[in-house]
Structure formats: C-alpha cells, structure tokens
Amino acid sequence: MSSEKMLTRIGALLRQAESTDNPHEGEAFMAAAQRLATSSAIDLAVARAHTASSEKRATPTQRLITIGEPGKRGLRTYAQLFISIAAANDVQCDIAQTGAVIFAYGFAGDIDVCEALYSSLLFQMVRDSDAYIRSGAYRGETSTRTRKPVAGVTARLNFQMAYASRIGARLTETKQETEKKVVAESSSETALVLRNKEIELKDYYSSNSKARGTWKGGGRADAGHSSHARKAGDRAARSARLGNLPEIGGVRGQLGS
Numbered sequence: 001m002s003s004e005k006m007l008t009r010i011g012a013l014l015r016q017a018e019s020t021d022n023p024h025e026g027e028a029f030m031a032a033a034q035r036l037a038t039s040s041a042i043d044l045a046v047a048r049a050h051t052a053s054s055e056k057r058a059t060p061t062q063r064l065i066t067i068g069e070p071g072k073r074g075l076r077t078y079a080q081l082f083i084s085i086a087a088a089n090d091v092q093c094d095i096a097q098t099g100a101v102i103f104a105y106g107f108a109g110d111i112d113v114c115e116a117l118y119s120s121l122l123f124q125m126v127r128d129s130d131a132y133i134r135s136g137a138y139r140g141e142t143s144t145r146t147r148k149p150v151a152g153v154t155a156r157l158n159f160q161m162a163y164a165s166r167i168g169a170r171l172t173e174t175k176q177e178t179e180k181k182v183v184a185e186s187s188s189e190t191a192l193v194l195r196n197k198e199i200e201l202k203d204y205y206s207s208n209s210k211a212r213g214t215w216k217g218g219g220r221a222d223a224g225h226s227s228h229a230r231k232a233g234d235r236a237a238r239s240a241r242l243g244n245l246p247e248i249g250g251v252r253g254q255l256g257s
Contacts, residue, residue: 034088034117034171038178041090041110060204063111065102073153074126075099077160081125084168085117088175090201094211105205121167121240128236129159137232143224155229162233167240 067078076099083093083102091106091114104111132138138155142148183191 034174035178038089038175038182041107041113058107060106060201061108061111062208063104063108065104065115067100067102070098070100072100074156074160077125077157077164078122080161081122081164081167082114082118084164085121085171086114087168088171089114089117090197092201092205092209094209103209103211105208106201117171124240125160125163125167125237128163128240129156129233132156132159132229132232132236138226138229141226141228143226148224150224150226150229154224155226158226158229159233159236162230163237163240166234166237170237 065082067082068075079095079099079102083095086093086104086106089106090110091104093105094103095101104114106114133152133156138150138152141150143150143154179194183194
C-alpha cells in the first residue's frame, strides 16, 4: 500500500470515529488506525530494504512542528502529547525550551501519521480538560506540593499530563502488538528490516540533532500536583477516540493554535 493510500484509509477510520458517540467504538477505531499505521510502516520498511541502490530510496527526514506561539499557556502539555504519539510511531523529537516548537526526525509517512493523530487527540484533550475544569471536581483538594488548595491552572496541567501519558501508552501497546503479529506471520527478514530501520533512524538523529540536555516538560507542573486531576485525565485518555481531524496530507503548521 502506498503512503498516500494508507493515509486515506486512516482518514476513513477517523471519520468513522467521529460519527459514533460510543466510546468503545471510538477506542476500537483509534486502535485500528494505529494498527494500520504500524502495518503500513512495516511494509514500507520492507520495500525500502528491497530497493536497489541505484534507485531513489526513501530516507529519514526532519520536520518542524509548530505547537503554538511562545508563552501560550499549556504548550508543554501539548508538546508532551505530540512526543508521546511520536514515540509510538518511530519518530524522535527535539523540543525548544519554550515548548512552542518540536523538531521531528523520522520517515515522512511516520511523521504524517503523528500529525494526524495529534490533531485529533489535541482537540479531545483540550475539550475534556475544559469540561473537567468547568465541573469543579478538583475543588477542595490540597496540592501535595504547595500545601494550598489546587488552582484551576494546576488541575488543567495535571489532567493534560496524565492524558498525554496514557495516550502514549495505548498507542505503544497497539504498535507492539501489531509488530509482534506481523513478524510472527512473516519471514525472519521482517524483524531484521525493523531492526535496520531503528538503527537508520538513530544514526540520522545522532547526525542531525543539535539538542543539548533533557527536556523536562510534561513531567512536572510548577504550580503543584493534583492527584484527582491526573486520575481524571487518565480516565479521559482511556476512552479517547480520533475525531475532528483535518484532511490528512493537507495544510501543516501550527497544530496547537
């Protein structure tokens, strides 16, 4: 399957997800989209391995992902969501200290998938965290860090941190299950191809990344900690589905605006 056809099929799955109000159906569509992305990525990796050296062979690339304007509230959790998705789709990331820009390293098709998943899941994360804040469920809790009542901004950040973490775990689990199944049903060459792809990506990242230090981003909330908000964010991410996705392959750019 070509990369274009794969993205078209993923787009169809996302439209199906948008048309259902059943969270279990939505979750099934999200898992199906990730399985398709993983299976297609494996097929493309095998095809690249058989491309003659004299032919034009796809190689990793770098893409700039604009999360939002520097200083905008919530950018770090938005960035954490993208990074969690990328980790499940063979894409490595560097991020500016502001959290406003991500440098994505990987094969173009894999980065396309990340952008598609991010666009949909960001909408759901913001929508669900807004609903949680409006509910006032976090009120009455005391932050374990500041020993003060949890503020709305603290609850929102903690909700979104937990949401991004759970989404990454769900996508990674689906990817690993899909790879295991494909490798078991194919020749031993597939496992070798995947390993070679991993090495190629690591080499490309090492040669092109100019990152210094480690980004702490979504792993902390300066305003404090809210266990109630984190649990709520985790629950919301468990039932998240893919919806409100812009046309795949369309305009890229400031996804987090």
